[in-house]
Amino acid sequence: MKLLWTLILLGLTSAAPTKKIIQNTIGSIPGLYVVNVTIGTPNQQFLVQLDTYNNGLFVQDKSCGYCNHTFDSSKSSTYKFLNQNTSLGGNNYIIGQDIINLGLSPNLLPIPNTIIEQDAMPLYYADGLLGLGLQHDGGFGFIGNNLPILVNAYNQGVVDQPIYTIYLRKNIQNGDAGVITYGGVDSINCGSVIAYQPLAKYDDYVIAFSGISYGSYANSSTYTTLVDSTSVSIGGPPSVIANMAKVVGAIPDEGYLFYQVDCDKKIPSFTFTIGGKQYTVDSNQQLGPKNATSNMCPFAKSYCNIYDPGNKRLGFALPKGQ
Known part of the structure; x- marks a missing residue:
């Protein structure tokens, strides 16, 4: 079974016609x-x-x-x-x-x-x-x-707002992986917005994060990271990932790009800080099903991602019921 790591942690003018979400x-x-x-x-x-x-x-x-x-x-x-x-x-x-x-x-x-x-x-x-x-x-x-x-x-x-929200289900149901909302925040599947974070640069959805904590491993350095809800995994600097892998005894592939861990192994939650707010990816979101390739998106399944290109920022909200 795979414990997947690779980085998802990655002047407007208005008019008048009918606007909708x-x-x-x-x-x-x-x-x-x-x-x-x-x-x-x-x-x-x-x-x-x-x-x-x-x-x-x-x-x-x-x-x-x-x-x-x-x-x-x-x-x-x-x-x-x-x-x-x-x-x-x-x-x-x-x-x-x-x-x-x-x-x-x-x-x-x-x-x-x-x-x-x-x-x-x-x-x-x-x-x-x-x-x-x-x-x-x-x-x-x-x-x-x-x-x-x-x-x-x-x-x-x-649309009234040039934004979109991606909500991904924890478990894909008959090919239904989640919901995308065009033109607004998804108020049906997502709770209140925790915070918006300005982009570190505008040509990608890159933000700053810090304060990594994973079991016995902690790192207070600040990094920039790409947030990509359509990627399948979480990744980061090689030294950080290697230290996190040691915590759970994860085994790297030949290129040290992905790590695998036994499905029955107990693994800790992954916590980090974005703009002064702490975000956690639970242990059950880091493991995919046995002997299967899965669209994991552990961070995107733990939080609704709100993409706001007009205001050059990203927002995060907890899915309802979580």
């Missing part, structure tokens, strides 16, 4: 969290990988000969061709713009003028990737240079 189920397929989106007019529906690190919408294009489900821009009356990125995929890597809907009908959040990247690259498990990260260089094609999707929605008056 919607919720959508987060699904689970091998190694991925997925959500529904539709693109174009009429809607073409896709199941895309949820990604809080990259920024933008990537989808398999109809030119892909090995893809099961692809986007056909010629069938959308609202589609606009913008460019081709020949350095990545030759003439098959297309940059376009269209209306997208986050969610699943009839619970949809329409966002006009959204940048879409199309390529003939098959993704196998999903039809594309929905990046809800921040504006930075890198990623798929032009992704990273685009305005964050929820900020784009806010600037067009689609």
